[in-house]
Amino acid sequence: MILCCGESLIDLVPDGDRYHARPGGGAFNTAVALGRLGAAAGYLWPLSTDSFGATLRGVLDEAGVDTRLCPQTDRPTALAVVTLRGGEASYGFYEDGTAARVLDRDHLPELPAQMRALVIGGISLIDPGTGAAIEELARRAYHTGRMVMLDPNIRPALIADPDMLRDRMSRLLRLAHIVKLSSDDLEWLMPGATPAEAAQRVIRKGASLMCHTHGASGATAYRWKTSVHAKAQTAQVADTIGAGDTFNAGFLAGLAEAGVLTVEGLRQAATPVLQAALALGTRAAAVTVSRPGADPPWRDELGLP
Known part of the structure; x- marks a missing residue:
């Protein structure tokens, strides 16, 4: 099982002078x-x-995602108001006093025995409380030999304490086996560094792989002094909401199908395996950007058996 930990919320997506409520959140979308x-x-x-x-839980249930670790709370669901400019999304978040502030590092559940990988990241890392809880979860996963994937998904407008978040990212980079960075993430974390330079810094901290997603140019996976690239799939873009989250899922699903969803398996993964996983990630993301909101594809939509 691949366990995803991070925010879920409702995206209020504009359509003319109206807004549509759509399920969202980085880790939620990936799950x-x-x-x-x-x-x-x-x-x-x-x-x-x-x-x-109830809507969020229903979407997870329909996709067959195990939600037994999700605590219930009477606090309201967090909201994100989306602004679209040329299909590119920016967000205003409303999280204080919501379910997004409940996770506590002192009350984390035990990691499931069947868990093989952990996916973390997103705006849930910004809050001191929830960020500390996720960091502790990553530490437990790392020290019990599970694969950890980190997607920072940096939102600079939300970051009140950049130094705190940079320190957290520095610690998490030492716990992650896969790090996925967009071009915006790269610019915030390592200003002026090329993707290849950033990858070597990430790998020197301990990661086996860094994935760089660069929109219409596709995605590149970097290992120590080598790289693999997959082209982006052609799509009529409705918006970019959930594209990176879907890429993460496609890439991990590709690794799982190739039988390399382990720390050692990732280290030894052959180039064709990484190429196929990248391609599945970009194909899945292309479907997501072609329709409004974070609406990832089903397996049969990609022609998969």
């Missing part, structure tokens, strides 16, 4: 995408008992 692609997926994050929380 849903994994489930729809047929991978064994679990999700850990508090879910509200309100109607939006």
Whole structure:
């Protein structure tokens, strides 16, 4: 099982002078995408008992995602108001006093015995409380030999204490086996560094692999002094919401299908395996950007058996 830990919320997506409420959140989107692609997926994050929380749980259940680790809370579901400019999304978040502030490092569940990988990242790392909880979860996964994937998904406008977050990212980079960075993430974390330079810094900290997603130019996986590239799939872009999250799911699903979803398996993965996993990630992401909101594809939509 691939366990995803991080925020779930409701995206309010504009359509003319109206807004549509759509399920979202980085780790939530990845969990849903994994489930729809047929991978064994679990999700850990508090879910509200309100109607939006029921909607989120319903989407997870429909995709076959295991939600047994999700605590229930009477706090309302967090919201994100989306602004679209040329299909590119920016966000205003409303999280204080919501379910997004419930996760506590002192009350984390035991890692499931069947868990093979942990996916973390997103705005849930910014808050001191939830960020500390996720960091502790990553530490436990790392020290019990599970694969850890980190997707920082940096939102500079939300970061009140950049030094605190940089320190957290520095610690997490030492716990991650796969690090996925967009061009925006690279610019915030390592200003002025090329993707190849950034990859070598990440790998020297301990990661086996860094994935760089660069929109219409596709995605590149870097290892020590080698790289593999996959082209982006052509798509009519509705918006970019959930594209990176879906890529993460496709890449991990590809590794799982190749039988290399372990720390040692990743280190020894052959180039064709990484190429196929990257290609699945970009194919899945292309479907997501072609329709409004974070709506990852199902396995049969990609022509997969």
